[in-house]
Amino acid sequence: MRTTTNVKVELDAGSKTFASGLLPDLIAALRHIRKGDLVAVTSGDPGIGPELETWCRFTRNTLVDTRNEEGLTRWVLRYGEAPENVGEDRPLGSRLWLYTNFDCNLSCDYCCVRSSPKAPRRPLGIERVRRIAIEAAELGVNEIFVTGGEPFMLADIGEIITACAAAAPTTVLTNGMLFAGSRLATLRSLSRERVTFQISLDSPTPELHESHRGKGTWARTWKGIELVRAEGFRVRLAATVSTDLEAEEFRSFLDVHQVGEENRVIRRIALRGSAIQGIALAKADLVPEVTLTAEGVFWHPVGAEDDDLLVSREIFPLADSFAAVRRAFDRENEHQRRLARIFNCA
Structure with a gap:
């Protein structure tokens, strides 16, 4: 915990x-x-x-x-509410998140699930992913997000992404640093129409990005961004920032590089996992997004190894996992409505 x-x-x-x-x-x-x-x-x-x-x-x-x-x-x-837009207002169950492994080639100091080269691999595995994809399609999921740690640490990541993309448009979260050799071949085998890459770049220049992710990572990430674009994939750029000023600087950078609003993600550091500062987020702050790991079903990807956001240890059948999250969400809403009725002036 x-x-x-x-x-x-x-x-x-x-x-x-x-x-x-x-x-x-x-x-x-x-x-x-x-x-x-x-x-x-x-x-x-x-x-x-x-x-x-x-x-x-x-x-x-x-x-x-x-x-x-x-x-x-x-x-x-x-003390105080979470900032606005911590969770987006979208139908529960329309998006599905998969944590494929947890180990990573980087040790980012704010990683919400403590991924690193030393983190033990906790794979979902291709057989579970295939079943998840089939059942997700039946449930009407319209977006699947594949994250790691770093998904391209896995030898079978191509099969995993292909299975997901057959069920719904799929976004792969990556640091963009591993596209060489067999991994580049895997990248080139994927569907340009069904697969999007969300690549993490935290600042317009190396200093801030590398203070979180390590020396030399900015240039390698930018090279990865250019490579994936050159291969014909849609690329979204995602920055994790500490302040409004950092967010504004990144927006200006994206404007210069003509990155549209639909291809930019700017989020604050969450006080979870490896982070020692950031926004402290509770279940009540987060609109649930069904998140699956080897350990079970979680309320939201930002807390995908934290007991307070664990919904169920059982993934299958997937319909039961979705129902469990909906029941938890209904209980949360009912509790808020009940509290709202406690104080009546007339």
């Missing part, structure tokens, strides 16, 4: 509850931090949890993590 990092305030509730002094302590803690910062509350009374969750929802803060250790419960909340 992920350990929440970068907590600004640790608040020991002791024997206090919301009825006996915890609320003033919480308010005082928030006065000393900034929007987006994290506060941890620890107590031996698990009954504080529902009260804390209700208070967070009413005050537009977010409970992002809960864990029990040695008879104590520790809740972590984010």
Whole structure:
């Protein structure tokens, strides 16, 4: 399970509850931090949890993590709401994400699933992918996203992508650095009409990109972008940024290179996985996108190895996985509606 990092305030509730002094302590803690910062509350009374969750929802803060250790419960909340557009408004089940392996040729310092050359390979495998693709087509999935770690670490990635593309238009997330030899041959074998590549490039110049991804990676990635375009594929450029200024600089870069809005993705660092700073995201912040890994079904790709976003350990039948995510989403919405009815003035 992920350990929440970068907590600004640790608040020991002791024997206090919301009825006996915890609320003033919480308010005082928030006065000393900034929007987006994290506060941890620890107590031996698990009954504080529902009260804390209700208070967070009413005050537009977010409970992002809960864990029990040695008879104590520790809740972590984010001061303020998540930025807009954390999750897009699209039909649940229209997009399907596959984590094919988890190992990677890079060790990006903000990777939301801790991929690296040292990460153990946890493959979905071609047989499972073939069944997923068949059942996804039957369920009306209209987009499949294939991600890794780095998918092109796999010898059978061509078969995996081809199976997915037969079911629905498929986007492959990659760092674009491995297209040589047999991997280049695999790239050239793929359908230009059914396969899009989303390649990660974090900044207009090497410094910022390489501070996250390693020395020499910017030039190798740009070479990969040019190669994939030259092979006739649609390429989307994806930047992971820390600030609005970084986002604006990347937009200007994309404008210069005539990259249209439909082929650009700019997102903030999520405080998950390897990241030690970024946006702390809870389930309530994220519109669910069914995500499959070798470990099971997850609420969203940004937390595809975190227990708080695990929906089911069973992938098949895929219809049951989709139904499980829908039930979880309905429970989340019902909880919000129920809380909204608690406070009535008339």
